Amino acid sequence: MTLPVVLGVSLAVFALGIYGVLAKRDILRIAIGGTLMLSxxxxxxxxxxxxxxxxxxxxxxxxxxxxxxxEAVEAIVAIxxxxxxxxxxxxxxxxxxxxxx
Amino acid sequence: MIDALLLVSSALCLGGAAYALGARHLMRGVLGLxxxxxxxxxxxAGMGAWFLAAGQLFLFVGGVVALFVxxxxxxxxxxxxxxTLAAACAAGALTLALxxxxxxxxxxxxxxxxxxxxxxxxxxxxxxxxIALLLLFAGIVGAQYLLAEGxx
Numbered sequence: 343m344t345l346p347v348v349l350g351v352s353l354a355v356f357a358l359g360i361y362g363v364l365a366k367r368d369i370l371r372i373a374i375g376g377t378l379m380l381s382x383x384x385x386x387x388x389x390x391x392x393x394x395x396x397x398x399x400x401x402x403x404x405x406x407x408x409x410x411x412x413e414a415v416e417a418i419v420a421i422x423x424x425x426x427x428x429x430x431x432x433x434x435x436x437x438x439x440x441x442x443x
Numbered sequence: 444m445i446d447a448l449l450l451v452s453s454a455l456c457l458g459g460a461a462y463a464l465g466a467r468h469l470m471r472g473v474l475g476l477x478x479x480x481x482x483x484x485x486x487x488a489g490m491g492a493w494f495l496a497a498g499q500l501f502l503f504v505g506g507v508v509a510l511f512v513x514x515x516x517x518x519x520x521x522x523x524x525x526x527t528l529a530a531a532c533a534a535g536a537l538t539l540a541l542x543x544x545x546x547x548x549x550x551x552x553x554x555x556x557x558x559x560x561x562x563x564x565x566x567x568x569x570x571x572x573x574i575a576l577l578l579l580f581a582g583i584v585g586a587q588y589l590l591a592e593g594x595x
Contacts, residue, residue: 348486351453355460355479362464370511374463374476377507381483385456388492399492399555400563404572406495407564410502411575415582417507421514422586428518 348389356382373420380413448489455482473511480504
C-alpha cells in the first residue's frame with residue numbers, strides 16, 4: 343500500500359503538468375506545468391529508491407539534485423521570456439509565430 | 444496506521460498543483476505552487492530524504508516561488524477567465540478522504556547520511572553536477588541578455 347500511494351500522487355501531478363503544458367496559453371503556466379512534471383518524477387524516483395541500498399539511494403538523491411538544477415533553469419528562462427514579451431505587449435503564446443520578435 | 448504526514452502532504456501536492464494551474468490570478472496560482480512544493484517536501488521527509496526535503500523548501504519555495512513573485516512586480520499579472528479553486532479543494536479533499544480509509548504509510552528506506560550524498564554528488568557524479576551548473580549559468584546569462592535594457 344505504500345508505493346501505490348506515492349505512485350498515484352506522482353502520476354496525478356504528472357498528468358496535471360502535462361495538462362498545464364498542453365492546454366495553457368500563458369508562458370508562466372506552461373513553465374509551472376513543466377515544473378510539476380519534473381517534481382512528480384523526482385518524487386517517484388525517491389519512492390522507488392527506498393528499496394535500494396544506501397549507495398543506490400545516494401545515486402538517486404544526487405540525480406534529483408541535478409534535475410533540480412534543470413528545473414531552476416527552466417523557471418529562470420520562462421520568467422525572463424515572460425518579462426521580455428510583456429514589454430512588447432505579448433501575453434498569449436499563440437501570438438509567437440516567428441523565431442525573432 | 445494512518446500516516447498524518449502522508450495525508451497532509453499528498454493533499455497539499457494534489458490541491459496545490461491543481462490550484463497552481465487553475466487559479467484565475469497567476470499570483471494566487473504561484474501560492475498554490477508553493478503549497479505543492481511544501482507537500483512534496485513533506486513526502487520527501489516522510490520517506491527519510493531529509494536533505495531533499497530541506498532543499499525543496501529552500502530552493503523552490505524560497506527561490507523559484509520568490510522569482511515568480513518578483514517577476515509580477517515588473518509586469519502585469521496574467522489573469523485567465525475561469526478559476527478552479529473548487530476543483531483544487533476537491534482534489535485535496537478527495538485525496539484526504541481516500542487516504543483516510545486506507546492503511547497506508549510512506550515507504551521507508553535506510554537513512555542516508557548527508558556525507559554519503561556529498562561523496563556521491565561531488566565524487567562519482569561530479570561531471571553531471573558540473574554540466575548541470577554550466578546549464579544553470581547559461582540560463583542566467585541568457586536571461587540577462589533577454590532583459591538587458593536598450594536592446595532593439
